Amino acid sequence: MRVEQDAEVTAEAEEPGTQPGDGLPSDDGPGPRATRRRQALVVVAVALVVGGALFLLRAAQLTGAPAADNRALTDTEATARVTGDVGNALTAVFSYRPGHTDATRASARELLAGKAARQYTELFGQVEKRAAEQKLTLTTHVVRVGVTRLTGGSARLLVFLDQVSQRQGGAPATAPAQLSVTAELDDGRWRIVGIASR
Structure with a gap:
């Protein structure tokens, strides 16, 4: 009887698709999904900064001295x-x-x-x-x-x-x-x- 109970405990531990500690936070760092999300946010932020800088540069060209002096x-x-x-x-x-x-x-x-x-x-x-x-x-x-x-x-x-x-x-x-x-x-x-x- 004891042997059968031990076998059931061992079988539960080896059930496919489960790992010890599943469902608990891991100490190994963020998962691949979180890493991809962070990378996407960085790319969007860089694109916004570059786009804003280009916009300001173009505005300065249009309102700079040569363009502003052109009364045409x-x-x-x-x-x-x-x-x-x-x-x-x-x-x-x-x-x-x-x-x-x-x-x-x-x-x-x-x-x-x-x-x-x-x-x-x-x-x-x-x-x-x-x-x-x-x-x-x-x-x-x-x-x-x-x-x-x-x-x-x-x-x-x-x-x-x-x-x-x-x-x-x-x-x-x-x-x-x-x-x-x-x-x-x-x-x-x-x-x-x-x-x-x-």
Whole structure:
């Protein structure tokens, strides 16, 4: 009888799926599930810190001195003014009729300055000669003007033009053009100081 009781005790101890101490806290440290949870929390925390740092850096770039100085982003009235002055100037200096190029030359003297004025003067002599010989009329239409940078006294613009040329008795031909323009404020009026084709 005693032997049978001992055998039952031994069988209970060796029952599969049970270990001595099951259900009791272990001194060996946290289990694999707790370790994974902790690692996930660390990864999320690092991601939040990095994301926050990137956000602050981008905000500083947008509100830093170069961006804050660009009135094209904030001053619609000043942007419209430079857009109008430059668009009108380009229409005036790039439009002419044979026998009436003096008016175009006079407009250029008034509306261009610096490097743009020098380049224009050099090229316009050839234009006048060709216009007279070929009875050529050129009409420039400003399609779109975008101000990329505007400070108190200077502006950079991207301008899209359509230029319609027509020889006497011929059909008109339209050619698009794209210009990078630099302008400076002079006595309350924007004057073009740099022109580059794109």
